[in-house]
Amino acid sequence: MLYGRERERAAVDALLDGARGGRSGVLLLRGEPGIGKTAVLEYAVAAAGDGFRVVRATGVEYEAELPFAGLSLLLASGLDRLDALPGPQRRSLESAFGLGEASGGTDRLLAGLATLGLLAELASEQPLLCVVDDVQWLDRSSLDALLIAARRLRAEGVALLLAARDTGAGAEGAAPDGPARPGATAGPLAGLPELRLTGLAEPDAVRLLDDRTGAPLTGPARRRLLAEAAGNPLALVELPSSEADLASGGLALTSRLRIAFHGQVTGLPPATQTLLLVAAAEENGELDVVLAAAAALGAGAEALEPAERAGLVTVGADRRFAFRHPLLRAAVLQRAPLQQRLAAHRAIGEVLEEGDRRTWHLALSATAPDAGLADALERTAARAEARGAHGGAAAAYERAAGLTPDRDGATRRLVLAAEAATEEGKLELAEALAERAGARTDSVFAHALLDQVRAVAHFWRGAYPAAYRLLLDAAATDIEPAHAARMLLQAFHAAWYVGEEPVTTVLDRLAALPLGADEPLAPLARHLPTAVLPALGRPAGPLPDVRATAAAARKAGAESPVDLVQLCGATLVLGRDHETLELAAELTAEARAKGTVGVLPTLQFFLAEAELFHGRHRDAEVTATEGLVLARDTGQAQWTSQLASLLACLAAFAGDDQRCAELAAAALVPGSAAPAAGEPWAHWALALLDLGRGRAAAAADRLHALTTGPYRHHVGATRAVPDLVEAAVRLGEPERAAEPYERFARWAGAAGTLWAQALRLRCQALLGPDEFAESAYRAALDLHEGVHRPFERARTALLYGEWLRRERRRTDARPHLGAALETFERLGAEPWAERARAELTATGTAAPAPAAAASALTALTPQELQIARLAARGLTNRDIAAQLFLSPRTVGHHLYKAYPKLGIASRTELAAVLRA
Numbered sequence: 071m072l073y074g075r076e077r078e079r080a081a082v083d084a085l086l087d088g089a090r091g092g093r094s095g096v097l098l099l100r101g102e103p104g105i106g107k108t109a110v111l112e113y114a115v116a117a118a119g120d121g122f123r124v125v126r127a128t129g130v131e132y133e134a135e136l137p138f139a140g141l142s143l144l145l146a147s148g149l150d151r152l153d154a155l156p157g158p159q160r161r162s163l164e165s166a167f168g169l170g171e172a173s174g175g176t177d178r179l180l181a182g183l184a185t186l187g188l189l190a191e192l193a194s195e196q197p198l199l200c201v202v203d204d205v206q207w208l209d210r211s212s213l214d215a216l217l218i219a220a221r222r223l224r225a226e227g228v229a230l231l232l233a234a235r236d237t238g239a240g241a242e243g244a245a246p247d248g249p250a251r252p253g254a255t256a257g258p259l260a261g262l263p264e265l266r267l268t269g270l271a272e273p274d275a276v277r278l279l280d281d282r283t284g285a286p287l288t289g290p291a292r293r294r295l296l297a298e299a300a301g302n303p304l305a306l307v308e309l310p311s312s313e314a315d316l317a318s319g320g321l322a323l324t325s326r327l328r329i330a331f332h333g334q335v336t337g338l339p340p341a342t343q344t345l346l347l348v349a350a351a352e353e354n355g356e357l358d359v360v361l362a363a364a365a366a367l368g369a370g371a372e373a374l375e376p377a378e379r380a381g382l383v384t385v386g387a388d389r390r391f392a393f394r395h396p397l398l399r400a401a402v403l404q405r406a407p408l409q410q411r412l413a414a415h416r417a418i419g420e421v422l423e424e425g426d427r428r429t430w431h432l433a434l435s436a437t438a439p440d441a442g443l444a445d446a447l448e449r450t451a452a453r454a455e456a457r458g459a460h461g462g463a464a465a466a467y468e469r470a471a472g473l474t475p476d477r478d479g480a481t482r483r484l485v486l487a488a489e490a491a492t493e494e495g496k497l498e499l500a501e502a503l504a505e506r507a508g509a510r511t512d513s514v515f516a517h518a519l520l521d522q523v524r525a526v527a528h529f530w531r532g533a534y535p536a537a538y539r540l541l542l543d544a545a546a547t548d549i550e551p552a553h554a555a556r557m558l559l560q561a562f563h564a565a566w567y568v569g570e571e572p573v574t575t576v577l578d579r580l581a582a583l584p585l586g587a588d589e590p591l592a593p594l595a596r597h598l599p600t601a602v603l604p605a606l607g608r609p610a611g612p613l614p615d616v617r618a619t620a621a622a623a624r625k626a627g628a629e630s631p632v633d634l635v636q637l638c639g640a641t642l643v644l645g646r647d648h649e650t651l652e653l654a655a656e657l658t659a660e661a662r663a664k665g666t667v668g669v670l671p672t673l674q675f676f677l678a679e680a681e682l683f684h685g686r687h688r689d690a691e692v693t694a695t696e697g698l699v700l701a702r703d704t705g706q707a708q709w710t711s712q713l714a715s716l717l718a719c720l721a722a723f724a725g726d727d728q729r730c731a732e733l734a735a736a737a738l739v740p741g742s743a744a745p746a747a748g749e750p751w752a753h754w755a756l757a758l759l760d761l762g763r764g765r766a767a768a769a770a771d772r773l774h775a776l777t778t779g780p781y782r783h784h785v786g787a788t789r790a791v792p793d794l795v796e797a798a799v800r801l802g803e804p805e806r807a808a809e810p811y812e813r814f815a816r817w818a819g820a821a822g823t824l825w826a827q828a829l830r831l832r833c834q835a836l837l838g839p840d841e842f843a844e845s846a847y848r849a850a851l852d853l854h855e856g857v858h859r860p861f862e863r864a865r866t867a868l869l870y871g872e873w874l875r876r877e878r879r880r881t882d883a884r885p886h887l888g889a890a891l892e893t894f895e896r897l898g899a900e901p902w903a904e905r906a907r908a909e910l911t912a913t914g915t916a917a918p919a920p921a922a923a924a925s926a927l928t929a930l931t932p933q934e935l936q937i938a939r940l941a942a943r944g945l946t947n948r949d950i951a952a953q954l955f956l957s958p959r960t961v962g963h964h965l966y967k968a969y970p971k972l973g974i975a976s977r978t979e980l981a982a983v984l985r986a
Contacts, residue, residue, distance in 0.1 A: 071109075072106070072109055072110070072113050073270055073274040073275075073277055073278045073303065074270050074271055074273075074274035075106065075109075075110065075113075075267075075270075075274075077265075078099075078106075078110050078113075078265065078267065079110075079113060079117075081097060081265050082097070082110065082113060082114045082117060082231070083117065085097050085114075085229045085231065086114065086117055086118055086122070086197075086199070086229055088229065089122070089193075089197040089198070089199070089227045089228060089229040090121065090197055090227075091227075092225055092226075092227045092959070093224075093225060093227070094223035094224055094225060094226045094227060094228040094229070094230070095223070095228075095229055095230070095263075096220045096221075096223060096230045096231075096232070096262055096263055097230070097231055097232070097262075097263050097264075097265060098205075098232045098233075098234060098259055098262040098263065098264045098265070099111070099231070099232065099233040099234070099264075099265055099266075099267060100233075100234055100235075100236055100264055100265070100266040100267065101233075101235070101236060101266060101267035101268070102235065102236050102302065102323070102324070103235055103304070103323075103324050103327065103396070103397055104302045104303060104304025104305055104308075104323075104324075104327060104395070104397065105267045105268070105269065105302055105303065105304075106267055106270075106303045106304075107203070107233035107234075107235075107267060108203055108233065108395070109303065110233070110267070111126075111201050111203055111231060111233055114199060114201060114229075114231050115199065115201060118197075118199045118229075121196065121197065122196060122197045122198065122199045122229075123192055123193070123195075123196050123197070123198050123199070124198075124199045124200075124201065125144055125145065125147055125148065125192065125198065125199075125200050125201070126144065126200070126201040126202065126203075127140050127141075127143040127144035127201075127202050127203075127208075128140075128143075128202070128203040128204050128392075128396075129202070129203070129204035129205055129206060129207030129208040129209075130204070130207055130353045130399075131204075131207045131396065131399070131400055135209045135210065135459075135461050135462040135465045136209055136353065136426065136427065136430060136462060137166070137209060137211045137454045137457050137458075137459025137461075137462035137463075138166040138167060138181075138209065138211045138212050138215070138457065138459060139209050139212065139353060139354070140202070140208040140209055140212035140213070140216075141166065141167075141181075141185065141208075141211070141212035141215055141216065142166070142167045142212075143354065144200070144202065144212075144216075145163075145167075145185070145188055145189075147192075148188050148191065148192045149167070149169070151188060151191040151192065152164065152169075152188070154187075154191050155184055155187045155188065155191070156187070156948075156951075156952035157665075158180060158663070158664060158665025159180060159183055159184035159187050159665065159952070160184065161665070162177065162180045162181050162183075162184045162665060163181065163184045163185070163188065165456065165457050166181050166184075166211070166215075166457050166458070166459075168425070168426070168453075168457075177458060177665055177666055177667050177668045178211075178214050178215070178218075178458050178668060178704060179218060179667045179668050179670075179700065179703060179704045179955075180665045180666075180667050180668070181211070181214070181215040181218075181458060182214060182215040182216070182217070182218025182219050182222075182703065183218065183219070183222070183667065183955040184215075185215045185216060185218070185219040186218070186219035186222050186223065186955075186956075186957055187951075187957060189219055189223070189226065189228050189230075189957075190226040190228070190957035190958065190959060192228075193226045193227040193228045196227075197227045197228070197229065198226075198227065198228045198229065199229045199231065200228060200229065200230045200231065201231050202216065202230075202231070202232050202233070203233045204233065204234070204235065204396055205232045205233060205234040205259065206234045206235050207396075209459070209461070209462060210459075210461040210462075210494065211457070211458065211459040211461065211462065213258060214258070214704075217258060217259070217262075218703045218704070220232075220262060221261070221262075221702075221703055222703070222955070222956065222957075222960075223957075224956070224957070224959070224960040224963055225957070225959045225960050225962070225963035226957045226959045226960065227959070232259075232262070234259060236266075258705075268301070269299075269300045269301020269302055270301040270302075270303060270306075271301070272296070272301070274301075275296060275299065275301050275303075275306060276296070278303055278306050278307070279292070279295065279296065279306050282306065282307050295309060298323075299323075300323075302323060304327060304395060304397070305323060305326075305327060308327055308330045308331065308334075308395075309326065309327070309330055324397065327397050328397055328400060328401045328404065329401075331395075331397060331398045331401035331402075332401050332405050334380065334382065334398075335382070335398075335401065335402055335405065336405075338376050338377060338380065338382075339373065339376055341368065341369040341370065341372075341373035342369070342373045342374070342376045342377050343402075344364060344367050344368065344369040344373070344410075344414075345360070345361075345364040345369040345373045345374055345377070346377055346382070346383070346402050347402055347403070347406050347410060347411070347414050348360050348363045348364045348367065348369070348414045348417060348418065349364075349383065349391050349393070349399075349402075350393070350399045350400075350402040350403045350414075351403065351411065351414040351415055351418060351431075352391075352418050353427075354390075354427075355390040355391040355392060356389070356390070356391070357385055357389040357390065357391050358389065359418065359421055359422065360391050361374075362421040363414070363417035363418045363420070363421045364417070366417045366420065366421065367413060367414070367417050381394060382394055382398060412434075412435045412437065413435070414435075415431045415432070415434040415435035416431070416432065416435035418431045419431030419432035419434075419435060420432075426450040426453060426454075429443070429446045429447055429449075429450045430447075430450065430466075432446075433447050433466075433469050433470075433473060434469075436473055439472075439473055439474060439475040440473050440475075441473075441474065441475050443473050444470045444471075444473035444474040444475075444479070444483070445470075447466050447467075447469055447470035447473065448466070448467065448470045448483060448486075450466045451463040451464075451466035451467045451470060451486070451487075451490070454466060455490060455493075460490045460491070460493035460494035461490075461491070461494040461496065463486075463487075463490040464487045464488075464490035464491040464494060464496065464499065464500075464503075465487075467483050467484070467486040467487035467490055468483075468484065468487040468503065470483045471483035471484045471487060477510060477511075478511070478513075480510070481507050481510045481511045481513075481516060482516070484503055484506055484507035484510070485504075485507050485516055485519050485520060485523075487503045488500045488501075488503035488504045488507060488520065488523045489519070489522075489523055491503060492523050492526045492527060495530070495705070497527040497530060497531065500523050500526075500527055501523070501524060501527050503523075504520040504523045504524055507520055508520050514547050514548050514549065515547075515549050515553075517544075517547070518544040518545075518547050518549050518553070518557070519544075521540045521541070521543065521544040522540070522541065522544055522557055522560070524540055525537040525538075525540035525541045525544070525560065525561075525564070526560070528540065529560075529563070529564050530707075532740065532745055534564045534565075534567040534568050535564075535568050535572075537561075537564040538561055538564040538565045538568050538572050538576075541557045541558070541560050541561035541564060542558075542561050542575070542576065542579070544557050545557040545558045545561065545579065546579075551583050551584055551585050551586075551589070552585070552589050552590075552591065554583060555580065555583055555585060555589070555591040555592070555594075555595050556591060558576055558579055558580045558583070558595070559580070559591065559594065559595070559598075559636065561576045561579075562576045562577065562580070562598065562636070563636075566783075566784070567745070567747070567781075568780075569780050569783075570606050570782075570783045573602065573606065573783065574603065574606055574608060577598060577599040577602055577603055577610075578599070580595045580598055580599055581595075581596070581599040581610075583595055587626070588626055588627075589626060590623065590626045590627040590628040590629070590633065591623070591626075591628060591633065592622075592623075592626060593619045593620075593622040593623040593626060593628070594619070594623055594628065594633065594634070594636060594637065596614075596619075597613075597614060597616070597619040597637060597640065598636065598640050600612070600613045600614065601613055601616075601637075601640035601641060601643060601644050601646075602640055602643050602644065604644055604820035604821075605643045605644045605645075605783070605788070605817055605820060605821075606783055607813070607816055607817075607820075613644065613646075615649075616637055616640075616641050616646070616649040616650075616653055617649070617652070617653065619637060620634050620637060620653060630657070630660060631657035631658075631660050631661050631664075631666060631669055631673065632666065632669050634653075634657060635657070635669060635672050635673060635676075637653060638650050638653055638654045638657065638673065638676035638677075639676055639785075641653070642676060642679055642680065642785050643783075643785060643788075644820065644821050645817070645818075645821030645823050645825075645826050646821070646823070647679075647680045647683045647684065647823075648680075648684075650676055650677070650679070650680040651677070651680035651681065651684060654673050654674075654676045654677035654680060655677060657673050658670065658673045658674065658677055661673060662953055667700065667955065668704055668706075670696075670697065670700050671697045671698075671700045671701035671704070671706050671709035671710075671713065672709055673697075674693050674694065674696060674697030674700070674713070675694070675697055675709055675712050675713055675716065677693050678690040678691075678693040678694040678697065678713070678716055679716065679785065681693060682716065682719065682720065683789070683859070684858065684859060685858065685859050685860040685861045685862070685897065687720055687723060687724075687861070687897055687898070687899075688898075688927075688928075688935070690716070690720060691717065691720050691932050692932040692933075692935055692936050694713050694716050694717050694720070695717065695932040695933065696932070696933070696936065696954070697709065697713045698710065698713040698714060698717065700955075701713055707747075708747040709747075711736075711737045711738075711739070711746045711747045711748035711749075711752075712737070712747050712748040712751065713748075714733045714734075714736045714737035714748060714752075715733070715734060715737035715738075715746075715748030715749075715750075715751035715752040715754075715755060715786075716748070716751055717733050718730050718731075718733035718734040718737060718751070718752055718755035718756070719751060719754060719755040719758060719786075721733060721755070721759075722755045722756070722758040722759040722762065723758065723762075723861070723897070723898075723899050723902075724898050724899060724900060725759075725762060725763075725899070725900030725901040725904075727759060727763075730755055730756065730759050731756070731759075733752075733755070734752040734753075734755050734756050737749075737751065737752040738752050749781065750776060750781040750784045750785075750786040750787050751786040753772050753775070753776050754772075754773075754776060754786045754787070754789075754790045754793075756772055757769045757772035757773045757776070757790065757793060757797075758793065759901075760772065760797075761793055761796065761797055762899075762901030762902055762905070763901055764905070766797045766800040766801050767797075767801055769793070769797040770794065770797035770798050770800075770801055770803070770806060773790055773791075773793055773794035773797055774794060774798075774806050774807075774810075776790055776794075777790055777791050777794050777810040778809065778810060782810070782813070788814065788817060791807070791810045791811060791813070791814035791833070792814070792829045792832060792833050794806070794807045794810055794811075795807040795810075795811055795833045795836050795837060796836060796869070799836045799837065804836075804837050804838070807833075807837070808837075811833055811837065814829075814830065814833065815830050815833075818830040823857075824853045824854075824856045824857050825853070825854070825857045825859050825862065827853055828850040828851075828853035828854045828857075828862070828863075828866065829850070829862065831846045831847075831849050831850035831853065832846070832847070832850045832865075832866045832869065834846045835847045835850065835869070835870070835873070836869065843873055844870075844873070847866065847869070847870040847873065848870075850866050851863070851866055851867065851870065854866060860893050860896075860897065861893070861894075861897055861899065863893070864889070864890040864893035864894055864897075864899075864902070864906075865890070865902065867886040867887070867889050867890040867893075868886070868887065868890040868894075868902065868905065868906050868909070870883075870886050871883040871884075871886035871887035871890060871906075871909055871910075872887075872909055874886065875887075875909060875912060875913055880913040880914055880915075881913075883909070883913050884910065884913050884915055887906050887909050887910040887913065888910060890902075890906045891903055891906035891907055891910060891917065891918075894906055895920070898928065903920070907920070927972070927983075927984070929971040929972075930968055930971055930972070933954075933964060934964050934965075934967060934968040934971075935968075936954065937950055937954065937961055937964045937965060937968070938965065938968050938972070938980055938984065939984060940953060940954075941965060941977055941980050942980040942981040942983075942984045943981075947959075947961040947962050947965075965977065
């Protein structure tokens with residue numbers, strides 16, 4: 071029964087009403103222990119009634135992280151629907167739940183998308199209420215998958231209700247009486263709509279206190295309890311009721327509640343206490359397992375009855391064991407002596423069938439080294455890694471190291487634990503494990519691997535110089551060239567954020583590695599120096615075709631698409647954008663088909679760059695928008711920043727000042743101590759906005775800093791040099807662009823592409839001397855004709871037209887200005903269109919009024935356009951959902967929103983509209 075809680079009931083009712091109407095929704099309940107979160111969840115289940123299918127799970131404060139344990143409990147009743155999921159998603163969940171062999175690892179994002187798909191399937195016949203209590207104790211693999219699904223729920227008819235304990239004092243930014251709102255919580259739950267529960271109002275607290283069983287409190291004891299409970303329902307029910315007990319205050323409320331539970335358990339028969347300890351140590355609440363393990367410790371099934379009678383535990387119709395409150399479970403575990411806890415784990419392990427749960431419980435009960443158990447636990451860790459559960463793997467490897475009798479074997483397992491912790495993003499744990507392992511061994515190879523762990527931790531904190539130096543030194547030790555190659559490829563990534571000299575150092579080392587032709591990374595190690603060094607002014611021999619390199623790497627056993635990603639970036643560095651366009655599109659399709667979706671944000675950044683440089687602004691927006699969502703879903707801060715900054719550039723081209731500023735600000739937010747990875751693109755975006763709006767001084771300042779600073783070798787900084795030249799010339803300060811232009815001219819010569827030469831000629835025309843300007847402009851326009859880069863061609867035409875008008879050759883200027891205006895309007899480049907229109911008017915010709923949007927497609931959001939294109943190709947909603955990692959209902963929802971914008975009424979008309 072709920073006392074008060076009108077606000078909470080209204081929020082839950084709204085969530086359920088939305089699901090009844092086919093809309094999905096998520097609500098996170100926050101609050102201190104005992105504040106009533108579970109009671110609100112029970113209200114939701116009751117309010118849902120028979121009209122909903124209900125699935126539920128509870129996180130367990132447990133001594134080991136069992137991968138996907140929480141998710142398997144939540145979705146257990148829906149496993150018969152797995153066949154309805156696309157192949158990669160189905161296999162992902164089968165691997166996660168141990169129903170099939172893991173092949174190549176479970177992608178964390180793919181597991182979340184599969185969870186979304188299964189929730190949608192469970193809601194296909196009636197609305198679904200998904201209830202998860204104590205979310206803060208879910209294993210990380212389950213939590214990640216659930217949150218990825220939560221952030222993508224749209225039109226499935228799923229109501230997802232979560233409850234989590236406050237992790238610290240205070241409301242963490244939530245207003246006690248405010249509406250549910252996103253963003254009040256930091257950490258993995260950030261961004262979910264949140265409602266924080268506070269203490270009951272005094273009248274409701276009084277009613278609850280008066281309704282509690284036993285003799286009613288009166289006088290000072292009553293007043294004292296009401297004051298100390300501060301509206302906490304559990305405290306009102308569970309705290310001692312005598313004046314003497316209440317007088318022993320001073321402890322935190324949670325500690326006092328645990329002590330109260332201690333007292334309730336202490337009064338039970340010894341056999342019942344034993345059974346409760348076993349139940350507290352068993353993470354799944356399986357009654358048969360609990361009873362069998364308790365029997366082995368001398369507590370029969372009859373020992374359960376006193377605990378049930380006291381209301382401490384319940385057994386559901388599904389034969390699941392549940393404690394009345396998580397604090398009670400914690401109290402049972404904490405009050406038991408160590409030897410009793412060890413015995414409980416041993417008994418549980420001995421009654422479980424062979425498998426990871428059995429291994430974990432036996433490992434938790436061990437008090438001395440055990441080689442066989444350590445081997446079994448390492449196999450458990452390896453299976454966890456194969457399922458993408460690196461946190462569970464790290465815990466298993468670390469425990470296996472503690473059980474390993476020989477020093478070298480224990481050290482090797484600590485190294486594996488450190489590597490797994492790094493993959494999970496647990497950087498402090500990884501470094502601590504690395505220190506422990508390093509102190510135990512003199513092995514050069516082991517220390518190189520540990521330096522690699524430390525370097526990755528430094529990299530993700532933004533300490534790029536430290537990461538670069540560690541990796542460079544580790545690769546120089548006496549280790550196999552194949553290992554050195556992988557370290558140097560990582561060092562290249564770190565060096566890219568340090569400066570040009572470290573980049574060339576890494577590439578020289580890569581080129582010198584004695585790699586055999588059959589080494590998987592050999593083709594990449596040879597290609598990268600020849601692709602990048604010329605862009606930095608260093609000759610490196612002929613550049614092989616990128617597709618030939620990719621084919622050779624695949625043949626040698628490189629993991630595709632993960633190992634081939636850097637090829638996309640390398641081709642962009644030297645301006646071979648057409649190669650990036652082809653390879654990134656190919657690898658993106660391969661990642662979708664294989665389910666290797668965690669690498670998609672990286673690929674989509676490179677693909678969107680290439681699309682942008684080819685003047686395909688709308689395609690770039692669609693690609694980058696999807697990539698940004700995926701990057702945020704998986705916590706990839708680097709690519710979140712990069713993709714946001716690229717979208718800021720697109721907003722600058724379109725003249726959307728507010729969106730450009732917002733995206734640039736989002737891109738410039740550093741991750742932990744790291745500088746923002748998207749900083750060069752973000753500054754380029756803001757400078758382009760200034761340049762398009764005629765703010766030449768502000769543009770020149772930004773562009774000069776970008777093209778002469780530590781990031782001057784970055785793709786965005788290199789491509790920004792022609793903009794600097796234009797801004798500096800407009801200011802009458804061409805000397806500010808002199809040195810960057812000289813570097814750009816050398817780069818354009820090394821690139822050897824028509825479009826790069828066209829931009830070099832445009833810069834020459836701007837910088838003078840004036841008598842050569844016209845020939846340079848004409849030569850640039852001729853080269854533009856050979857490649858499809860409409861935006862850059864239009865900008866050259868605009869600048870030429872402006873020059874002609876200043877030379878008082880108005881008639882000659884008009885066709886160039888008119889062509890530029892037509893292109894800018896077609897591309898939606900509003901600031902540049904305004905410039906062209908003003909210049910055309912200045913020639914004495916009335917410029918046409920701003921044209922209406924060239925196509926109804928401009929009214930579609932990027933996701934609506936993406937879905938409409940796939941639907942026009944004949945793909946079903948289910949096919950589209952599989953490609954775009956949505957639910958079929960969400961696909962249908964977007965299509966029905968798109969039809970009115972396109973002026974059509976059905977799917978059959980889509981193809982004709984898109985062709986037009």
